[in-house]
Amino acid sequence: MFNFITKKLKYGLRRAQESKVETADVKSNKEIEELPITGRLSADLELTRKVMGTSSDIKIHEFRYGTNSELKGALIFIDGLVNSDMLTQGILKPLILGKNLNSYQKESIAKTLDTVKQTILCSGDVTEKHLIGELVESVLSGDTAFLSEGFDKALIISTKGWDKRSISEPQTESVVRGPREGFTENFRTNTALLRRRIKSPNLRMDHLTIGEKTDTNVCVAYIEGVADPGIVETVKARLKSISADAILDTGYIEQYIEDHPFSMFPTIGYSEKPDVVTARILEGRVAIIADGSPFVLTAPMLFIESFQSSEDYYIRPFHASMIRILRYLAFFISISAPAIFIALTTFHQELIPTTLLFTIAAAREGTPFPTFLEAIILVFSFEILREAGIRLPRPVGQAISIVGALIMGEAAVSAGLVGAPMVIVVAITAVASFAVPEQTDSAAIMRIILLILASSFGGFGIAVGFLGILIHLASLKSFGIPYCSSLTFNHNMQDSFVRMPLWAMTKRPKGIANEDIIRNDMQIPPSPVYQPPSNE
Amino acid sequence: MKVENAKISATQFMFSIVIFIRSSSLLSAFFFSITKQDSWLIVLFGTVVCIPLLWVYVALAKQYPDKSLIQINDEVFGRIGGKIVSVFYIWFFFTLTTLNLRDLGGFVNKSIMILTPNTVIISIFIILCAWSVYYGLEVVTRYSIVFTIISTAILIVSILATFNIMNFENFLPIFHQPVNSYIHGTHIISTIPFGELVVFLMIAPNVEGKEKGLAKYFYGGFFIAALLILLVILRDTAVLGNMLEFLSLPSFEALRLATLFETISHIEILFAVLLILFLFFKISILFYTSILAVSHFFKIKSYRPLILPASALIVVYSITIFENVIMHTTISRGTAPFFWAFIEMILPFITLMVSYIKKAIKKAAGSSKEASAA
Numbered sequence: 001m002f003n004f005i006t007k008k009l010k011y012g013l014r015r016a017q018e019s020k021v022e023t024a025d026v027k028s029n030k031e032i033e034e035l036p037i038t039g040r041l042s043a044d045l046e047l048t049r050k051v052m053g054t055s056s057d058i059k060i061h062e063f064r065y066g067t068n069s070e071l072k073g074a075l076i077f078i079d080g081l082v083n084s085d086m087l088t089q090g091i092l093k094p095l096i097l098g099k100n101l102n103s104y105q106k107e108s109i110a111k112t113l114d115t116v117k118q119t120i121l122c123s124g125d126v127t128e129k130h131l132i133g134e135l136v137e138s139v140l141s142g143d144t145a146f147l148s149e150g151f152d153k154a155l156i157i158s159t160k161g162w163d164k165r166s167i168s169e170p171q172t173e174s175v176v177r178g179p180r181e182g183f184t185e186n187f188r189t190n191t192a193l194l195r196r197r198i199k200s201p202n203l204r205m206d207h208l209t210i211g212e213k214t215d216t217n218v219c220v221a222y223i224e225g226v227a228d229p230g231i232v233e234t235v236k237a238r239l240k241s242i243s244a245d246a247i248l249d250t251g252y253i254e255q256y257i258e259d260h261p262f263s264m265f266p267t268i269g270y271s272e273k274p275d276v277v278t279a280r281i282l283e284g285r286v287a288i289i290a291d292g293s294p295f296v297l298t299a300p301m302l303f304i305e306s307f308q309s310s311e312d313y314y315i316r317p318f319h320a321s322m323i324r325i326l327r328y329l330a331f332f333i334s335i336s337a338p339a340i341f342i343a344l345t346t347f348h349q350e351l352i353p354t355t356l357l358f359t360i361a362a363a364r365e366g367t368p369f370p371t372f373l374e375a376i377i378l379v380f381s382f383e384i385l386r387e388a389g390i391r392l393p394r395p396v397g398q399a400i401s402i403v404g405a406l407i408m409g410e411a412a413v414s415a416g417l418v419g420a421p422m423v424i425v426v427a428i429t430a431v432a433s434f435a436v437p438e439q440t441d442s443a444a445i446m447r448i449i450l451l452i453l454a455s456s457f458g459g460f461g462i463a464v465g466f467l468g469i470l471i472h473l474a475s476l477k478s479f480g481i482p483y484c485s486s487l488t489f490n491h492n493m494q495d496s497f498v499r500m501p502l503w504a505m506t507k508r509p510k511g512i513a514n515e516d517i518i519r520n521d522m523q524i525p526p527s528p529v530y531q532p533p534s535n536e
Numbered sequence: 537m538k539v540e541n542a543k544i545s546a547t548q549f550m551f552s553i554v555i556f557i558r559s560s561s562l563l564s565a566f567f568f569s570i571t572k573q574d575s576w577l578i579v580l581f582g583t584v585v586c587i588p589l590l591w592v593y594v595a596l597a598k599q600y601p602d603k604s605l606i607q608i609n610d611e612v613f614g615r616i617g618g619k620i621v622s623v624f625y626i627w628f629f630f631t632l633t634t635l636n637l638r639d640l641g642g643f644v645n646k647s648i649m650i651l652t653p654n655t656v657i658i659s660i661f662i663i664l665c666a667w668s669v670y671y672g673l674e675v676v677t678r679y680s681i682v683f684t685i686i687s688t689a690i691l692i693v694s695i696l697a698t699f700n701i702m703n704f705e706n707f708l709p710i711f712h713q714p715v716n717s718y719i720h721g722t723h724i725i726s727t728i729p730f731g732e733l734v735v736f737l738m739i740a741p742n743v744e745g746k747e748k749g750l751a752k753y754f755y756g757g758f759f760i761a762a763l764l765i766l767l768v769i770l771r772d773t774a775v776l777g778n779m780l781e782f783l784s785l786p787s788f789e790a791l792r793l794a795t796l797f798e799t800i801s802h803i804e805i806l807f808a809v810l811l812i813l814f815l816f817f818k819i820s821i822l823f824y825t826s827i828l829a830v831s832h833f834f835k836i837k838s839y840r841p842l843i844l845p846a847s848a849l850i851v852v853y854s855i856t857i858f859e860n861v862i863m864h865t866t867i868s869r870g871t872a873p874f875f876w877a878f879i880e881m882i883l884p885f886i887t888l889m890v891s892y893i894k895k896a897i898k899k900a901a902g903s904s905k906e907a908s909a910a
Contacts, residue, residue, distance in 0.1 A: 348648070351802045459805070460648050460657065463812040467664055474678040475671040488678050 033133030081142035083161025125158035170272035187291035269301035284513025300478035306438035321498035330435035339454035347458030372455035551680035553757030559814030560729035582725035706777035731880030
C-alpha cells in the first residue's frame with residue numbers, strides 16, 4: 001500500500017520536475033524569437049533583453065508620452081547603426097511633445113497605434129512586426145523598434161544611418177577616360193548607383209539574405225525582357241542553395257555558385273565600377289551585389305570579357321581595337337614567353353638567328369644553373385615581389401620593388417648567377433601579365449605549367465600545353481554559355497577581337513540575351529547634316 | 537538510343553570538314569612522286585571524281601537524318617548483315633586514327649624531338665586527344681573556325697614569303713605524264729584525303745539545321761578544302777620544282793627555303809605548329825568517331841568508358857603498324873587506296889542502293905496492300 005503511494009508520489013514529483021524543465025526550456029533564444037509580442041511592455045522588453053543580451057551598444061530607452069504623459073513606450077535601437085538626428089527629431093520629439101492622443105486613446109488601442117504611425121512619426125518607412133524575432137532582426141540591421149504598453153505589435157522605423165566610406169575612384173580599374181565612380185561597401189549606395197544609370201522600370205533588383213550568422217543582404221540585378229530568364233532563375237536558385245554561416249565579400253558568393261570550382265579560369269566576372277556593371281546588365285547579364293563588398297559580380301562571364309576594358313567603349317574604335325589586339329598579344333606573351341625562350345635555347349637552337357644565338361650564348365656563358373632552373377627562380381621571385389608589393393604599406397612597397405627588381409636583378413646578372421636574356425624575358429612576362437588583370441591569376445599558373453612542359457618536351461611540349469589549355473577552355477561553361485564563345489567565331493563577333501563602332505554594334509551578345517536582341521537600329525554611320533542658321 | 541546529345545552548328549561542321557581535309561595536305565607526298573609537276577591537276581580531277589561520292593554521303597544522311605552510319609547499316613542490312621558491314625567501318629576508323637597518330641609521331645620524331653622515343657610522343661598526344669574526346673563533340677569541333685582562319689593566314693604568309701623563289705616554269709610541261717599515273721594519282725587523292733569524309737556521316741545527325749542545309753555545308757567545306765589544297769600544291773610545285781618527288785614533306789621543305797628580311801629564316805616552324813594543331817583536330821575527330829561507332833555497334837549507353845582501352849589500343853596499333861616511313865609511303869601509294877576505295881566508295885554506294893530498293897519494295901507492298909484493301 002505504502003509502496004503504491006510512494007510510487008504515485010514519485011511519479012507526481014517527476015512529472016512536476018519535468019514540467020519545470022519544460023518551462024525552463026522555453027527560455028532558450030530560439031523559442032523566444034518565435035513568441036509574439038504580448039503588449040505588456042515590461043514583459044516584452046524582458047524577452048528582448050534576453051535575446052539580445054547585455055551588449056553595451058544595444059540601447060533600450062523607456063519613456064512616457066501622450067497628452068498627460070500617461071502612455072508608456074520604449075525605443076530599441078543599436079547605438080552607431082542609427083542616425084541619432086532622425087531618432088530625436090523624427091521619433092522622440094514628435095512622440096513626447098506631439099499631438100493630443102487623448103480622444104483616440106479612448107476609442108481603441110489599435111486606433112492609437114494607427115495614429116502614432118500615420119500622424120506622429122516623421123519617417124517614410126514604418127512597418128509593423130508581430131514576433132520578437134522579427135523585431136530583433138530589424139533592430140540588428142539598424143532600424144529602431146517602438147514598443148508601447150498595450151500594443152501587441154512593434155513599429156519598426158527605418159533609421160539606418162551608420163558611417164560609411166564615400167564614393168571614390170576605385171583602385172583596381174583606373175581609366176583615363178570615363179566615369180571615375182566606384183562602388184562602396186554600402187549596399188544601398190551600390191544599388192542606387194545602378195538605379196541612377198538605368199532609369200528603366202524593367203531594372204529588377206531581387207533581394208535575398210544569405211548567411212546564417214551574418215544575414216547579408218544580397219541583391220540580384222537584371223533587366224527584365226533583356227536577361228535570359230533561365231539564367232536569372234539559375235542564379236537565384238544557386239544563391240538560395242548557399243548554406244554558409246557568413247558572406248563577407250562577393251568573393252564568397254563567387255566560390256559558392258561558380259560552375260567550375262576546379263578550373264583555374266574565373267567563370268564569374270566582377271567589377272568595382274558602376275558603369276562596367278551597367279554595361280554588362282544592359283548586355284543581358286545578371287549582377288550580384290552583396291552588402292559589405294565594393295565588388296559586384298556579373299554572370300555569365302565569357303573568356304573575352306577579360307580583354308574588354310570599359311575604356312574601349314569610351315574612346316574611338318580604331319585605337320580601342322588596336323589596344324584590344326595588344327591585350328591578346330600581351331596575354332599570349334605573359335603565359336608563354338619564358339616557355340618559348342626555354343624551348344628555343346635548350347631544344348631548337350637552329351631556329352634562333354645566328355647573331356642572336358651568339359649574343360644569348362655569350363650572356364649565358366658561366367651561369368651555373370640550367371635554363372629551366374633559372375627561369376623558375378626568376379618567375380617565382382617575381383611572384384614574391386608582386387605579393388610583397390601589394391601587402392606592404394605604399395611607401396615601403398616602392399622601396400621593396402626598387403630593391404627587389406633593380407638592385408637584385410642587376411646584381412644577379414653582374415655576379416653571373418643568371419643570364420641577362422632570361423631576366424629580360426621574365427620582366428617582359430611580368431609587365432605583360434598586368435595588361436589583362438582579370439586573368440593574372442590563371443596566367444601565373446599556366447606560365448609555370450608551360451614552363452615545365454617546354455623544358456621537358458621543347459616546342460612539342462608547348463604545343464601540347466596550349467592544346468590542353470584550349471581543350472580546357474572549350475569545356476568550360478558559365479551558366480550554360482560556353483566560356484570561349486566569341487573566341488571560336490560562333491558567336492556575335494561585333495565586340496571580340498576588334499571593337500566595331502558603336503553604331504555598328506547592333507546586337508547584344510547572342511546566348512546571353514535571348515530576348516530583345518537589338519541594341520540599336522542605326523547600322524549606318526551617323527551622317528550629320530549641316531543646317532545653316534535661318535536669318536529670320 | 538542517343539550516345540551524344542550535343543548539337544554543333546552547321547558552320548562548325550563545314551569548317552571541321554575543311555580542317556579535316558586540309559590536315560592531309562601537309563603530308564601530300566604520296567602522289568607527288570607519281571604525277572610530279574602535274575599534281576595540281578590531280579586535285580582538280582579528284583574534286584570532280586568526289587562530287588558523286590559526296591552526293592552518296594549526303595543522300596545517306598538525308599535518308600536517315602537521325603542515325604549515324606553504324607545505325608544506318610543496322611537499318612539497311614538487318615541485324616547480322618549490318619554488323620558485318622559495320623565491322624569494316626570500325627576497323628577503318630581505328631586504322632585512320634592510328635595512321636594519323638603515326639604520321640604525327642613520325643613528323644615530331646624526325647623534325648623536332650630526334651632523340652625522344654616515338655612511343656612517348658604518341659602516348660602524350662593520344663592523352664591530349666582522349667581528353668578532348670572525353671568532353672564530347674562540342675569540344676572536339678569547337679576550334680574548327682579558328683583553326684581554318686589561322687591556317688589560311690599562314691598559307692597566305694607562306695605564299696608571300698616564298699614568292700621571290702617561285703619559278704613558274706616548274707609547271708611545264710603540262711600533261712606530259714603517262715595516262716596511268718593520272719588515274720593512279722586521282723585514285724590516291726580521292727581516297728586518302730577526300731573519301732575519308734565518310735567519317736562525317738557519324739557526326740551528321742548532331743548538326744543543327746541539318747534538314748535544310750546539310751548538303752550545302754558538306755559541299756561547301758569540301759570545296760573550300762580542295763581550294764586550299766590546290767594552293768598548297770601550287771606553292772610547293774612552284775618553289776621546289778623537280779626536287780618535289782624526292783622529299784617526304786614537300787611543304788616543310790618549301791617553307792624552309794623561304795626568308796623574310798634576312799633574319800627571320802626558319803618559318804617552317806609555322807608548318808610544325810600547323811601540323812600539330814591540325815593533326816590534333818583530325819585525330820580527335822577520328823578517335824571520337826571510332827569509339828562512337830563502337831558504342832553504336834554494341835549499343836552502349838555512353839562512349840566514355842571506351843576512351844581508355846581504345847587509347848591503349850591505338851597507341852599499340854600505331855607503334856606496330858609500320859616499321860618505317862618508307863613502308864608507310866609505299867603502302868599509302870599502292871595498297872591502301874584499294875582498301876579505302878572499297879570502304880569509302882563501294883560500301884556507302886551499296887548501302888544507299890539497298891536502302892532505295894528496300895524503300896521501293898515497301899512502297900510497292902504498301903500500294904499493293906492498299907489496292908487489295910480497295
